[in-house]
Amino acid sequence: VEKTGKKVLSLIVDTKGTTPRDGYDLGDMTVNPEKITITGSESRIEQVDRAVAEIDVTGISKDTDVAAVLKLYDADGNEITNSQISNNLGEDGITVHVEVLQIKTVPVVFSTSGTPAKGYQVTGITSEPESVQICGRSENLSDVRQIDVPASVINIDNADTTIEKNVDITPYLPD
DSSP states (O other): OOOEEEEEEEEEEEOTTOOOSTTEEEEEEEEESSEEEEEEEHHHHHHOOEEEEEOOOTTOOSOEEEEEEEEEEOTTSOBOOOTTOEESOTTTOEEEEEEEEEEEEEEEEEOOBSOOOTTOOOOOOOOSSSEEEEEEOHHHHTTOOOEEEOGGGSBOTTOOSOOOOOOOOGGGSOO
């Protein structure tokens, strides 16, 4: 005989290695309900560190609601399986709304500003990588042809050698 305990936990979504259809990526995931209450023997309840809503997103290519399986884990990441722990999910269980985003590969285009040192000229601009994958709603991606990095980012004033520069392109991505 042991005292009964109760614990309220926020649900975390986990896709457990499953992936959407090629050309798509996962966006926001909203779990319903957001929290669960578990009850059981006090010693078992105290072992529970987190509650996970595990879903399978294999092959999905559009926003959808997916039924989830509840998994309970201890602080070491070990799954707790105990029929003596109950929850308040009822018949509805857990549902996760999954936003699916389209992936598109676009080139990154650089320009330069300034003038090289006397007797030197720009022979070319190369980037590594030459293109990047972006993801978003298909209606937002349809107009994106390339990522333009403004000339002000790479100034070649008085340059007399090859210039290498790391550029964070995040500010130049479209909304």
